[in-house]
Amino acid sequence: MSELHTIQTNINGKPVEASVPGRLLLSDFIREELRLTGTHVGCEHGVCGACTILYDGLPSRSCLMLAVQADGHEIVTVEGLASNGELHPLQEAFKAKHGLQCGYCTPGFLMTLVPFLAEHPDPDEATVRDAISGNLCRCTGYQSIVDATLLAARQMREKAGAVDGSEATS
Amino acid sequence: MKPAPFEYMAPESVDAALQLKARHGAGAQWLAGGQSLIPSLNFRCLKPDYVIDLNGLRELSYIRFESGQGVRLGGMTRYHELEHSDVIRQHAPMMHDAIPYIAHDAIRSRGTLGGSLAYADPAAELPTVTTALRARYLLRSESSERWVQAEDFFVGMFQTVMQPDELLIEVEIPLPKAGAAWGFIERSRRHGDRVLMGVAATLTLQPDGTCADARLVYQNGAPAPRLAPQAAASLNGKALTDEHIVAAAKQAAYEEIDPESDVHASSAFRRQLAFELTQRALRDARERGTAAISEEGAGA
Numbered sequence: 001m002s003e004l005h006t007i008q009t010n011i012n013g014k015p016v017e018a019s020v021p022g023r024l025l026l027s028d029f030i031r032e033e034l035r036l037t038g039t040h041v042g043c044e045h046g047v048c049g050a051c052t053i054l055y056d057g058l059p060s061r062s063c064l065m066l067a068v069q070a071d072g073h074e075i076v077t078v079e080g081l082a083s084n085g086e087l088h089p090l091q092e093a094f095k096a097k098h099g100l101q102c103g104y105c106t107p108g109f110l111m112t113l114v115p116f117l118a119e120h121p122d123p124d125e126a127t128v129r130d131a132i133s134g135n136l137c138r139c140t141g142y143q144s145i146v147d148a149t150l151l152a153a154r155q156m157r158e159k160a161g162a163v164d165g166s167e168a169t170s
Numbered sequence: 171m172k173p174a175p176f177e178y179m180a181p182e183s184v185d186a187a188l189q190l191k192a193r194h195g196a197g198a199q200w201l202a203g204g205q206s207l208i209p210s211l212n213f214r215c216l217k218p219d220y221v222i223d224l225n226g227l228r229e230l231s232y233i234r235f236e237s238g239q240g241v242r243l244g245g246m247t248r249y250h251e252l253e254h255s256d257v258i259r260q261h262a263p264m265m266h267d268a269i270p271y272i273a274h275d276a277i278r279s280r281g282t283l284g285g286s287l288a289y290a291d292p293a294a295e296l297p298t299v300t301t302a303l304r305a306r307y308l309l310r311s312e313s314s315e316r317w318v319q320a321e322d323f324f325v326g327m328f329q330t331v332m333q334p335d336e337l338l339i340e341v342e343i344p345l346p347k348a349g350a351a352w353g354f355i356e357r358s359r360r361h362g363d364r365v366l367m368g369v370a371a372t373l374t375l376q377p378d379g380t381c382a383d384a385r386l387v388y389q390n391g392a393p394a395p396r397l398a399p400q401a402a403a404s405l406n407g408k409a410l411t412d413e414h415i416v417a418a419a420k421q422a423a424y425e426e427i428d429p430e431s432d433v434h435a436s437s438a439f440r441r442q443l444a445f446e447l448t449q450r451a452l453r454d455a456r457e458r459g460t461a462a463i464s465e466e467g468a469g470a
Contacts (some may be wrong), residue, residue, distance in 0.1 A: 005178060022178025022221065025212070044172060045209035049276065058250065058279035064208040065280070066201075068178055069225060112276060133361045134274025 007071035011036070012080030020067040027051045029067035030077060038078040038107050042136070049135030050108040053077050059112050078107035081114065089159070090114055090152040099148030101139035109135050113149055121157055125150065173211035180223040184230065184310070187222055188337060192312040194220045196334040201225070202246060202285030205277050230284070230339065233257050240344040245284025245337070253278060262303060262343050264352040264370065268295045273362045284338040287323070290330045290394065293365045297324055298389035299354065300341060301397070302370035308340040315339070324394035347383070348466060349375045351459030353451030356389060357443055359434065365390050366435045367443040371451040373405065375459030377467070381405045386418070386451075391427035391444060398422035401448075410456040419448035 004019040011034060020029060030039045030053070042048035044063045051062040054076035081088040090113055093099065100106040109132060116131045117123070123131070128149045129142075137145065176199075181187040191198055198220035201207055210216040224230065230246035235257045243252070252258050253269040272278055272286075272295050286296045287307060300307075301320040309316050309332060323330050332338070356368030368389030374382045384402040387395050401422035408414050422444065429440035 003177065021175075023173040023175055023211075025172060025208075028172075044212050046205060046277065049274070052276050055279070059276040060279050061205075061276050063212070064204050066178065066204075066208075066223075068180070069223065112274075116275065130361055131275065134276055 005068045005071070007068055009070040009072070010074045011070075012076055018067075022066065022068055024067040025063055026053075026065040026067045026070055026075075027062035029070070030062060030075070033067075036077050036079050040104055040107055042104070042108075047136070048105070048108070049112060050105050052108040052111040052135070054111060054115065057115065059115050076111075078110055081110060088114065089156050090117065090149070093148040093152035093155065094145070097144050097148035097151055099141070099145045101137075101141045105135060105137045105139075109137070109145055113152075117149070117153055117156060121153060121160070123150070123153055172214070173208075174214050174217040176211075176218050176221045178221050178223065180226050182226060184227055184337070184339070185312075187224060187227065188310060188312040188335070190220070190222050191337065192335045194222075198222050200285075200288070200337065202288070203248060203281040204285075205273070205281040206285070206289050206291070224337075235261055238345070240342055243283055243341045243343070245282065245287075245339050245341070247283045249278035249281045249283070249286075250275075252283065261345070264303060264354050264372070265296070265299050265343075268299045268354050268356075268370070271295055271356055271361075271365070271368075277362075283341060287341070288330060288332060288338050290324050290326075290328050292327055292393050292395070293368075293390040295356070295365075295368065295389065298368060298370050298387050298395045300343065301395045302352070302354075302372045302385055302387040303343050304372075304385070305341050305343045307338055308342070309333075309336045310339045311335040311337070317342075321395075321397060327393040329394075347374050349377070349459055349462055350383075351375055351455040351457075351462060353454030353458070355447045355451050355454070357447065364434065367391065367429065367440045367447060369444060369447045369451045371448070371455050373410075373452075373455050373459065375410070375456070375463055377463055379409050379460075379463075380407055381410050381459075382407070384418075386422050386448065388422070388427045388429075388444060390440070391429050393428075393430075396427050398426035401426055405452075410452065410459075412453075415449050415452045415456075419445050419452065422448055 040050040042050035046061045046064045053062045199218035201223045230244040232244040233255045234242045241261050259266045305320045306317045353371045356365045358365045370387045373384040384405040386398040386402045401418040423441045429437045431437040
């Protein structure tokens with residue numbers, strides 16, 4: 001029953017090999033085996049969104065997946081957002097706009113909103129609110145989270161526009 | 171670790187999966203998208219001896235349009251894939267519109283069509299939508315296979331006609347007839363919350379404006395997707411006037427469905443919602459059908 005399964009996965013760009021019991025949740029594997037404690041665990045039944053990670057690029061609840069299902073797939077956690085010591089623009093915007101209070105829900109919000117902004121570079125407020133409807137903030141600081149998201153979207157558009165130069169159309 | 175111990179198995183083909191299920195029967199649990207199963211395991215509401223993971227079976231993940239026949243969807247097709255599929259947008263637009271109502275992005279990226287149907291939550295979207303679209307489901311076991319019409323599949327709350335050794339392989343949605351129209355609408359407290367009431371209406375609008383083939387199906391209107399055959403029949407052969415729509419909505423909401431009371435809403439409130447939502451769904455269908463007729467007329 002407690003048979004171990006060997007998995008080969010990729011976490012934040014690094015290959016990882018591990019032996020895991022079938023019943024180990026992906027969230028517990030990430031936190032307890034890999035010691036990547038940025039992924040938070042709230043409700044553990046898929047409602048609060050705190051444990052959201054990217055699984056093959058798509059936001060997924062790590063508490064609703066088994067560690068063994070990471071075999072052969074790519075995982076990105078909140079630790080994988082910053083690159084070369086620089087925070088992701090969304091993280092910068094959360095900082096600038098006070099998009100976090102206690103910080104418990106923050107990793108889940110970030111991992112929900114990063115793929116959302118990739119798909120919706122110019123969202124309106126209602127769309128952002130809809131996008132975060134699956135994430136709970138126990139401090140109820142949603143207004144600042146929405147403000148931070150809109151700021152990040154604007155800054156990311158401006159940056160993309162600067163790179164594209166005169167090709168930019170909007 | 172939250173789930174009780176189980177033996178995890180990840181077969182590499184549908185045949186291998188069916189053999190495993192035939193051997194272990196009800197002691198083994200299919201794992202599709204896991205968005206309902208894993209919470210049940212975490213709470214230890216379910217303690218299966220074996221979990222058979224279907225996520226490696228790419229052969230069960232497809233969206234195919236077959237001209238003259240309809241749309242074929244593999245049981246392991248994820249909500250996310252349905253949501254972004256041009257085939258679904260074109261040939262099953264009601265499903266396309268209903269998918270965003272399902273929970274949130276992070277759930278839709280994992281949850282599957284077959285998982286939703288086999289789980290048979292009365293508040294789920296796809297059981298109701300596929301019933302309204304007159305879909306049928308292909309069930310296969312190691313030794314046999316059968317097609318079951320959606321309306322015959324759901325038995326009660328979380329109950330279907332599936333046997334312990336069967337797997338939902340495919341969903342087939344027939345091609346809509348000329349003049350086919352639809353309306354889908356649901357209400358919950360907040361987007362993604364458990365739905366209070368939903369209705370899916372399908373019908374065909376004839377060139378002279380009369381209604382045919384009407385079907386009304388309710389989400390959370392009863393322990394299983396509930397048809398309102400008498401209300402639907404009352405619309406057939408008639409022009410879809412506001413009067414007829416109100417009468418049908420009233421009959422469906424107050425005579426044909428059987429919503430339960432819980433902490434979220436009373437049965438009476440759910441009936442009132444059904445009465446209003448049915449009217450809106452039918453008016454949407456009327457609008458779409460009228461547009462379809464005028465397009466076809468212009469093309470002829």
